[in-house]
Amino acid sequence: MAEEVKVELFDNPRFGRDYTITTRVPEFTSVCPKTGQPDFGEIIIEYIPDKSCIELKSLKLYMQGYRNKGIFYESLTNDILDDLSGVCKPRWMRVTSRFTPRGGITTEVVVEYKAE
Amino acid sequence: MAEEVKVELFDNPRFGRDYTITTRVPEFTSVCPKTGQPDFGEIIIEYIPDKSCIELKSLKLYMQGYRNKGIFYESLTNDILDDLSGVCKPRWMRVTSRFTPRGGITTEVVVEYKAE
Amino acid sequence: MAEEVKVELFDNPRFGRDYTITTRVPEFTSVCPKTGQPDFGEIIIEYIPDKSCIELKSLKLYMQGYRNKGIFYESLTNDILDDLSGVCKPRWMRVTSRFTPRGGITTEVVVEYKAE
Amino acid sequence: MAEEVKVELFDNPRFGRDYTITTRVPEFTSVCPKTGQPDFGEIIIEYIPDKSCIELKSLKLYMQGYRNKGIFYESLTNDILDDLSGVCKPRWMRVTSRFTPRGGITTEVVVEYKAE
Amino acid sequence: MAEEVKVELFDNPRFGRDYTITTRVPEFTSVCPKTGQPDFGEIIIEYIPDKSCIELKSLKLYMQGYRNKGIFYESLTNDILDDLSGVCKPRWMRVTSRFTPRGGITTEVVVEYKAE
Amino acid sequence: MAEEVKVELFDNPRFGRDYTITTRVPEFTSVCPKTGQPDFGEIIIEYIPDKSCIELKSLKLYMQGYRNKGIFYESLTNDILDDLSGVCKPRWMRVTSRFTPRGGITTEVVVEYKAE
Amino acid sequence: MAEEVKVELFDNPRFGRDYTITTRVPEFTSVCPKTGQPDFGEIIIEYIPDKSCIELKSLKLYMQGYRNKGIFYESLTNDILDDLSGVCKPRWMRVTSRFTPRGGITTEVVVEYKAE
Amino acid sequence: MAEEVKVELFDNPRFGRDYTITTRVPEFTSVCPKTGQPDFGEIIIEYIPDKSCIELKSLKLYMQGYRNKGIFYESLTNDILDDLSGVCKPRWMRVTSRFTPRGGITTEVVVEYKAE
Amino acid sequence: MAEEVKVELFDNPRFGRDYTITTRVPEFTSVCPKTGQPDFGEIIIEYIPDKSCIELKSLKLYMQGYRNKGIFYESLTNDILDDLSGVCKPRWMRVTSRFTPRGGITTEVVVEYKAE
């Protein structure tokens, strides 16, 4: 999926200092690949930037790319981590997804990346 | 109980990476074996998948299997852990049950499993 | 349904005075007649008693009678009002049902009875 | 019950003006006459005083008089209204009782008095 | 828009009695016709049925029809009222829409219909 | 008490239009005249101004005048209404006081004034 | 102030039907004319449109016009009502302002307009 | 106090596995030995069972034994730990008590036991 | 300040066992030494007693000693820790103060003591 990613970056204004940026996207929606029904949830991205920070408007557009895509919770959380860490190359990143109930059941997936 | 379990699995989309899946089942009900009265509670399943993830629709049906079964809180929490970890063979799993008050008293049971 | 109703009554301790009794049953469950899946909700009964008040233990057992019954929200709310007002003959009664989300949608039904 | 009541009064400091006093007693307990088990709840007293206001320390002691008394919710709410309005003779009074769940069911009783 | 509406109905189980049905659709999304960006909100439908009630699964599908449609808040709230009241012919209906903030500003629109 | 009152006024910027101003003073403290112990509460003042509005800094100082004064809840609520309505001469005013629990009991007093 | 107002309008999509639009601006700030310190609050605008509705982006810019203006709560609430009702000519409008505490005191002002 | 304790046990259904049981008793009341006034609070019992678990109905009756007993917070929390750990012999136990305010002050006591 | 302290003690009922007592004083008020205006806040005292526990009524009176004293947040939090640990000689103590907003800014100070 990385080839379609258009997440833009800007220079980390304090390159060299370890600090944390947390971005919440509470208006996330995708489509269940099994039923074709929309899923609704929140995506939370936490990271320690290295050389670059993620520009928020392009992040919003990237997230909108899932609006009509059929994908399971476990896959999309891992995909978002792979895409964002691949572009931004942070020192550390964690992606959390929380979905509203389906059949009375809610799901949360938490995935982490650590630069070697 | 394992022979009646029909929890289905699907392949872990990121086999090899440690990450956490949390599933909440807030609409759980069983029957008190002493009084015959229904109990109501929430079951929370957290796990780090290994080769397989738990399919949610079959999990819902598995949980509904307790609807008319007489069983104590301590037993059912341990049984759910045994059943789910037996089928899905995760790296780690925790099952939490929280029951609504009976006689003004609430109970929560937390059980963990760790692959050796 | 009235013939199976076993809601018991006790004498209104202040017959002649208009006052309100509100009873909440937050642990209500029935079955969707279309999908066979359990529904979960809360039933709220408000009434001004006339000669009789509703005994709570028998009300609980009456509510448990819906546990494995296939019935739509709109019907069961009206049925509960008919059953309870038929037995207890209050001056006024209101039954409210609030169900947890199905397909991301919640429903509440409010039905009233007034003695003529 | 009125003969044992020791609720004390003090002169309304603005006799002639209609205003409202609301007193909450969130630490109320009595005993279920059927099971002998304690009940826990909150009593709320709202009134428009006429010549007299209710002294709070004596009200607290009056409420403690129910601590080991076996009495149903409907009766005690009406009794409290009768006792307090009988002593304090307000222009208007409302007593509300809200009890914690028993068998998963909660009850609230609301009773009013109006001077003629 | 009425020609594309496929909201299904079922017979009111208590035709003749006035009662209220409230349905919440908290996972509503449409598109801003000016910016092309998605909007997120909640739609609340309250009505007193006459001969027919709205079937919930078809209502969900009807709401999903707005997922990729460019439309302003004020128009869509009025359109939903017109569509639903046109099909279901209730005695009374109210549609409320509440949208998440855009530019730090939130909007709520409330529209009512009353059968003549 | 009116002679010590130093509440200052400013001209109503829309004299002639009926509108409401609500001021909350959540950091109010006085002394119980019976026990000598401090009481803590919130005072809420709502009014429709006529020619004058109440200046907030002087109101704060007026409220601080109760800090070491021994006075009952019922009296001080009435006194504040008399003092403020006497100085500001509003079209309508309501004063509400809400006190934190003493002996497990909380009290709220609501007093109104209406210009003739 | 009306001459500087640039609030834009769009045609009411259901001219002739009475319905309500509520817009919240929780990020409002102005300056206290007495101390020169910034004030922070929320402005809520409710109205029944006649021929025109208020366009939200221009409303946001109008609200930003108060960012560095010295003005008291009572005046700005009345000014906003006059400006918005003057431009949009609604059937009814209400403006509410709620300000965060200053000296431990909060203030809310509510102003209404009704077309004759 | 241990001789009057009638807390009953049942066999741990997963003897050998370490897991946690948390029981909340929010309707606890005792008497202040200094003033004779009732105290109200919540008792929370967390433990890792060894051979035995605590039966809840007998626990409720044990807790009711404090209803008319004069005892300080610090003593009763330690006594409950001693009594329950003495009977049930858990691997680990923690007792927490939280009392409602007296004189505007609340108190919480936390006591732990660990099997050697 | 230690010479004026009259905090009373009572014997630790379980001398030798490490356990924690947490006392909250949400009705604390002192005076700003710079402006002369009252400050309002909450003081939280956590400690592991050694030989003695702090008697609550005398603690309340000790806290009231700050009612009309001009002192900064940082000083009073340290003073309370010094006074209480000096008298009660606990194994460990932490004092937290949380003050309500002044100029839109809130402050919390946390100070710890550990017996050597």
Next chain:
Amino acid sequence: MAEEVKVELFDNPRFGRDYTITTRVPEFTSVCPKTGQPDFGEIIIEYIPDKSCIELKSLKLYMQGYRNKGIFYESLTNDILDDLSGVCKPRWMRVTSRFTPRGGITTEVVVEYKAE
């Protein structure tokens, strides 16, 4: 930016003891350098003072210096840490900024400083 900083200090009243001061500034506003639109958020400053503490009134004025400044979230959080730690030379300091949603997305930045 350090040359314009006018944050004032006062002597740490317990120099030598490690303790924490937390100051919240919930009424922070700056300007987005890209769109020119105002941003709103909360700044939280936690520190362990060494020789000096930060005087709150000058901190408020320092924060107001961002009111009309165009700056990104990541830069301003780092700048505030640099400015405050440069002047006050604490043993440890953490600055957290939390901004209200823009385009449905919220951001939080956390930066730490540690004296060497």
